[in-house]
Amino acid sequence: MSTAPALAHTREELATLLAKHDDPVGFVPTMGALHEGHASLMRVARERIGDDGPLVVSVFVNPLQFGPGEDLDRYPRTLDADVEVCAREGVDIVFAPGVDEVYPGGEPQVTVDPGPLADVLEGRIRPGHFRGVLTVVAKLFGLVRPDVAVFGEKDYQQLALIRRMVLDLNMGVEVVGAETVREADGLALSSRNRYLDPEQREQAVALSRMLRAAQDAAAYGASSALAAARAELRAAQGVDLDYLVVADPGLGELPDDVPAGTEARVLVAARVGPTRLIDNMPLVLGRGKDS
Numbered sequence: 001m002s003t004a005p006a007l008a009h010t011r012e013e014l015a016t017l018l019a020k021h022d023d024p025v026g027f028v029p030t031m032g033a034l035h036e037g038h039a040s041l042m043r044v045a046r047e048r049i050g051d052d053g054p055l056v057v058s059v060f061v062n063p064l065q066f067g068p069g070e071d072l073d074r075y076p077r078t079l080d081a082d083v084e085v086c087a088r089e090g091v092d093i094v095f096a097p098g099v100d101e102v103y104p105g106g107e108p109q110v111t112v113d114p115g116p117l118a119d120v121l122e123g124r125i126r127p128g129h130f131r132g133v134l135t136v137v138a139k140l141f142g143l144v145r146p147d148v149a150v151f152g153e154k155d156y157q158q159l160a161l162i163r164r165m166v167l168d169l170n171m172g173v174e175v176v177g178a179e180t181v182r183e184a185d186g187l188a189l190s191s192r193n194r195y196l197d198p199e200q201r202e203q204a205v206a207l208s209r210m211l212r213a214a215q216d217a218a219a220y221g222a223s224s225a226l227a228a229a230r231a232e233l234r235a236a237q238g239v240d241l242d243y244l245v246v247a248d249p250g251l252g253e254l255p256d257d258v259p260a261g262t263e264a265r266v267l268v269a270a271r272v273g274p275t276r277l278i279d280n281m282p283l284v285l286g287r288g289k290d291s
């Protein structure tokens, strides 16, 4: 049987609940619409902090990370179901604040500058997005004061930027990346998958097919990996590509000649119908970038 987590809507309620614990705090920040991918983050956090430490999940749709014309208004808000997922995973505290609670001074005048890594990939297509993400994560870290925070590798650039923020701003939080959870056919779990109609759902699997093709061809180098992914894209229908890249694991450019065994990442973003999806997978390169 699962026990309902304590629900905090205000900073004061959160502080009161946290004050009851002195064990290491685990934290999973989310925007709600929780699915099995989020549940797996909670399990990773619980493993890290042990049975006694409080596990906190925040549910907050952060307006600052949505650009004009993005899906802020239609982003799913499903708090009751989210609390049930948290109960099943043994979460101790769900922090579900309103916008005024997180941004008490209104639109913030001080925000986190995400630096150059935010100018590429998602950041190039969604200007201001990572400023919004890092600002809210910094605020939530300030409120929850976690020892360990877990983020999904599915949002790989976000994870890289949060690691960098914690390093550059001496935040003293251990940031853990958790592997992407996939449907049986390979589609990465995402809160946005619910927008796909049945035909688009079939088409969306092309993203993970592209990434797997890249993994299979990586032994021949990064160019071959990209070529294999593009071949999958040509065979796909209804997929409108934003980007497909191979980068080093920190998202820097790969040198032209890399030794066999070099680790890299292949990342893709595409629209399927009106829904924008992202995915990525690790690669181990065989002979070099352009062999």
Ligand code: PAF
Binding pocket: 029, 030, 031, 060, 062, 065, 133, 136, 137, 155, 158
């Ligand atoms: O990945 C998300 O759900 C959000 O970007 C995060 C980290 C909760 C910040 O709003």
